[in-house]
Amino acid sequence: MTEIKTKILGTGIYLPKKVVTNLDLEKVIDTSDQWIFERTGIRARRICSTEGGEWPTDMAMHASWKALETARLQPNDIDMIIFASVTPDQKLPNSASLLQQKLGITNNCACMDIAVACSGFVYGVNMANSFIKTGMAKNVLVVGSEMLSREVDWNDRTICILFGDGCGVGIVGRSEEGDESQILSTHLGSDGSGKEFFNQPVGGAVEPITETHIKEGTHFMRMKGKEMFKVATRTLADNAKIVLERAGMTLDQVDWVVPHQANIRIIETTANLIGISMDKVIVNIENYGNTSAATVPIAFHEAIESGKIKRGDVVILDAFGAGLTFGATLLRY
Numbered sequence: 449m450t451e452i453k454t455k456i457l458g459t460g461i462y463l464p465k466k467v468v469t470n471l472d473l474e475k476v477i478d479t480s481d482q483w484i485f486e487r488t489g490i491r492a493r494r495i496c497s498t499e500g501g502e503w504p505t506d507m508a509m510h511a512s513w514k515a516l517e518t519a520r521l522q523p524n525d526i527d528m529i530i531f532a533s534v535t536p537d538q539k540l541p542n543s544a545s546l547l548q549q550k551l552g553i554t555n556n557c558a559c560m561d562i563a564v565a566c567s568g569f570v571y572g573v574n575m576a577n578s579f580i581k582t583g584m585a586k587n588v589l590v591v592g593s594e595m596l597s598r599e600v601d602w603n604d605r606t607i608c609i610l611f612g613d614g615c616g617v618g619i620v621g622r623s624e625e626g627d628e629s630q631i632l633s634t635h636l637g638s639d640g641s642g643k644e645f646f647n648q649p650v651g652g653a654v655e656p657i658t659e660t661h662i663k664e665g666t667h668f669m670r671m672k673g674k675e676m677f678k679v680a681t682r683t684l685a686d687n688a689k690i691v692l693e694r695a696g697m698t699l700d701q702v703d704w705v706v707p708h709q710a711n712i713r714i715i716e717t718t719a720n721l722i723g724i725s726m727d728k729v730i731v732n733i734e735n736y737g738n739t740s741a742a743t744v745p746i747a748f749h750e751a752i753e754s755g756k757i758k759r760g761d762v763v764i765l766d767a768f769g770a771g772l773t774f775g776a777t778l779l780r781y
């Protein structure tokens with residue numbers, strides 16, 4: 449039997465309409481555009497409407513239409529949805545099933561959510577790759593969609609300046625015989641010993657949200673920024689080296705790295721550790737901040753749309769997040 453190969457068939461994004469700049473934040477918390485930009489590289493972020501129409505599955509629906517169009521597929525061609533998010537619309541049912549309905553998919557395809565924070569899209573792509581290679585699925589819709597604006601404490605200047613909302617989608621499918629576009633190697637992992645660096649313990653089964661939490665603001669995400677910074681750079685650099693090694697390839701064969709967008713200084717340090725020029729690194733953090741599972745697909749899609757990443761280019765998708773989860777995908781687009 450010939451080996452099944454996979455590729456990215458299409459991508460799409462949705463960005464909420466509302467733009468919140470650092471200057472807007474200056475008016476409500478003790479911070480400055482200069483501090484935020486110098487320490488993080490962020491100038492603005494998008495924030496979902498709380499009136500409806502921009503919930504994580506709505507954003508995913510819009511991004512999916514675009515991805516289906518580029519992949520030249522119909523909704524019912526999708527036979528699996530992997531929805532990566534730590535901010536799902538609701539606890540039950542899962543967001544993938546809600547999205548299936550919104551897209552009008554009637555083939556009862558498998559629908560699953562994965563909660564692996566900022567590594568979500570890369571986890572989804574690598575899982576899709578495996579499902580397709582084993583023949584379990586043919587066209588997998590992989591979504592990273594987040595509404596982090598609901599989960600950050602807007603009174604805490606150490607965290608709220610970093611995050612934003614948005615969605616990116618990729619469709620993974622078969623790479624036919626003779627097609628040079630394909631996923632070349634994958635890597636996934638997690639180090640649970642880093643759970644104290646970035647977490648949100650309140651609101652789960654162990655500690656449901658009470659009035660006291662709401663009064664004290666203890667139900668929001670908590671992060672040790674400095675610790676996250678250090679582990680992020682090392683992990684992102686290791687990820688890139690591992691996928692190259694697995695494919696038997698070298699850095700000089702790589703055209704682009706699309707890293708998780710958490711902080712421009714993390715991205716620059718990582719590029720330095722990998723030994724790749726920043727000219728080959730896709731960066732859009734200035735406009736959107738950290739959108740968790742959505743950063744990699746948004747940056748990837750924008751780089752394709754702008755003509756930077758072309759069919760045939762060798763790309764590393766590289767991510768890291770709370771967990772501490774991590775992963776990378778090496779592909780020829």
Ligand SMILES: CC(C)(COP(=O)(O)OP(=O)(O)OC[C@H]1O[C@@H](n2cnc3c(N)ncnc32)[C@H](O)[C@@H]1OP(=O)(O)O)[C@@H](O)C(=O)NCCC(=O)NCCS
Pocket residue numbers: 478479480483484487488566605606609646671672673674676677680710711738768769770
């Ligand atoms: C959060 C982060 C930007 C902080 O940058 P930093 O250079 O480590 O800054 P520090 O935390 O040392 O703070 C320096 C000073 O700025 C202050 N400060 C913090 N946030 C501020 C803000 N938004 N505006 C102005 N000042 C701020 C601090 O209170 C501190 O003041 P002090 O020196 O008087 O105590 C940085 O650590 C980071 O990006 N970490 C990674 C976080 C991340 O990406 N997590 C998700 C990964 S998936």
